[in-house]
Structures are given as C-alpha cells and as structure tokens.
Amino acid sequence: MTKSFWASFHEVVEEADLVIEVLDARFPELTRNTSIENLVKANNKVLVFVINKSDLTNLEIVKTAKRELDTLGSVVFLSAQKRKGIARLHKVLRSFGEQAKKEIRVAVVGYPNVGKSSLINALTVRASARVSPKSGYTRGKQLIRLNDHVLLIDSPGIIPFYEKDEFLLALIGAKSAENISDAEGIALKLVQFILARNPKAIGKGFGVTLTKTEPIDCLEELARAKKKLIKHNEPDLDAIGKQLITKWQNGEIRLNS
Numbered sequence: 001m002t003k004s005f006w007a008s009f010h011e012v013v014e015e016a017d018l019v020i021e022v023l024d025a026r027f028p029e030l031t032r033n034t035s036i037e038n039l040v041k042a043n044n045k046v047l048v049f050v051i052n053k054s055d056l057t058n059l060e061i062v063k064t065a066k067r068e069l070d071t072l073g074s075v076v077f078l079s080a081q082k083r084k085g086i087a088r089l090h091k092v093l094r095s096f097g098e099q100a101k102k103e104i105r106v107a108v109v110g111y112p113n114v115g116k117s118s119l120i121n122a123l124t125v126r127a128s129a130r131v132s133p134k135s136g137y138t139r140g141k142q143l144i145r146l147n148d149h150v151l152l153i154d155s156p157g158i159i160p161f162y163e164k165d166e167f168l169l170a171l172i173g174a175k176s177a178e179n180i181s182d183a184e185g186i187a188l189k190l191v192q193f194i195l196a197r198n199p200k201a202i203g204k205g206f207g208v209t210l211t212k213t214e215p216i217d218c219l220e221e222l223a224r225a226k227k228k229l230i231k232h233n234e235p236d237l238d239a240i241g242k243q244l245i246t247k248w249q250n251g252e253i254r255l256n257s
C-alpha cells in the first residue's frame with residue numbers, strides 16, 4: 001500500500017471515534033482488510049462491521065466469518081439497497097454514542113463497490129442537518145448529524161484494491177466482464193465458487209435447470225441451455241462466461257436463491 005493511502009487512512013481513523021468497515025455478504029473474508037482493522041484497534045477506536053448486500057446471500061453462508069468478526073467488534077448484517085437492517089445499525093451507533101457520553105464521529109471504510117456510498121445514503125436519508133465543518137476539521141469533508149449523539153463523516157474511505165487477481169476483481173465487481181481478459185477461466189472459478197455455496201443459484205439466475213456439478217461441465221451445460229454455441233455446435237465458453245460474470249455482478253445470481 002502506498003504511503004499517501006496510509007496517511008489518509010490515519011487521518012480518517014484519527015478523526016473518527018467509530019469506524020464502520022463495510023464487507024460484501026457474499027464473501028466477507030475477501031473484503032476484510034486486517035491492516036485497517038489493526039489501525040483502528042491500535043488507535044483505541046471502536047470497530048463495527050457492516051455485512052452489506054445481505055439480500056444476495058444469507059446469514060448461514062457467512063456464519064464462519066461472523067463468528068470471527070464477533071470477537072473484534074459489533075456485526076450488523078444488512079442490505080443498504082433494500083434498506084434492511086438500517087434501524088439496527090442506527091441503534092448500535094446510538095448506543096455507542098450514549099455510552100461515550102459525548103458526540104461521536106463515525107467513518108465508513110471499505111473496498112470499492114462494497115456499498116459504502118449506498119450505506120451512507122441509507123443512514124442519512126432522514127437526516128436533514130449537514131453540520132458545517134468545525135475549525136480543525138479537514139476541509140471539504142462534512143459531518144451529517146444522525147441523532148443527538150452521532151455525527152457521520154460523509155465521505156467514505158476507499159481502500160484501494162491492489163490485488164492483481166482478476167478473479168477477485170470480477171468477484172467483487174471491480175472489473176466488468178468486457179474488461180476481463182480470460183472470461184472463460186474467470187467464469188470457471190466463479191462457477192466453482194457459486195456451486196460450493198449454492199448448487200442451484202446459477203440455474204435459477206439464468207432460468208434454466210442444470211444438473212452438472214463439475215465447473216467445466218456446468219458451464220458447458222449452461223452454454224448449451226442458453227444456445228451460446230460456436231461452430232460444430234460446440235459451447236461458446238467465452239460468451240457464456242461473460243454473461244455469467246455480468247449476471248453475478250448485477251446480483252441476478254444470488255447465493256440465497
């Protein structure tokens with residue numbers, strides 16, 4: 001990670017009393033950043049995990065991750081898009097504010113595309129007052145009052161994604177299908193990832209019935225079912241692969257379907 005990235009994160013963590021780390025519910029382990037978590041802890045700030053996009057998976061699937069997160073901070077399972085679980089998060093924040101007996105400042109951090117902005121919007125939808133920056137407060141940033149005790153820093157801290165692994169980029173939606181060089185290879189890994197969590201999810205996402213359990217067989221079966229064929233009636237794995245990646249990224253293939 002670059003120095004400037006760390007400098008800006010130190011700033012965020014210093015300004016906040018409580019830091020929300022947003023994770024993607026479909027793969028909370030992969031969207032955690034332990035360096036940030038350690039920084040929060042080292043500064044004696046409170047850590048809250050928001051497992052977002054819960055509409056795309058269920059608690060059963062994230063059970064193992066949640067058990068570990070529970071030891072590090074509060075965990076709230078929610079969907080910013082469907083506005084589910086927002087009240088619970090408000091409650092967690094309010095109770096920290098009350099315990100602290102002072103106004104607390106809350107920062108939202110996380111990898112690209114995990115839903116930081118959606119979360120801030122969902123949290124502030126009923127908050128009307130934008131608090132003008134106080135002296136000493138970083139210029140350009142604003143505080144939004146959530147309640148008597150809680151102020152939210154309105155710009156999220158984006159953790160840069162240095163990982164070069166195309167699969168991870170595809171998985172978290174940081175790289176779209178048309179920009180992926182090896183759509184077939186990535187799609188195969190994605191099929192494996194999804195099959196291990198919900199064998200029916202791909203068929204349901206495409207509106208077809210699939211019977212194969214090996215990734216390559218499954219992708220071929222899907223290509224045939226969707227009539228993605230090249231010459232000699234061979235399955236077009238690149239074309240179906242791209243379609244699969246796009247559907248996954250659009251949330252049309254759900255682990256809880």
Ligand SMILES: Nc1nc2c(ncn2[C@@H]2O[C@H](COP(=O)(O)OP(=O)(O)OP(=O)(O)O)[C@@H](O)[C@H]2O)c(=O)[nH]1
Pocket residue numbers: 052053054055056078079080081082110111112113114115116117118119156158251
């Ligand atoms: N299904 C689902 N999609 C969500 C949810 N929250 C956010 N999204 C979608 O995820 C995508 C990214 O959401 P953003 O809120 O822009 O994510 P972000 O973390 O601010 O992204 P960056 O600003 O790029 O770092 C958008 O297409 C959202 O509609 C959710 O709870 N469920």
Ligand SMILES: [Mg+2]
Pocket residue numbers: 116117118156
């Ligand atoms: Mg954003």
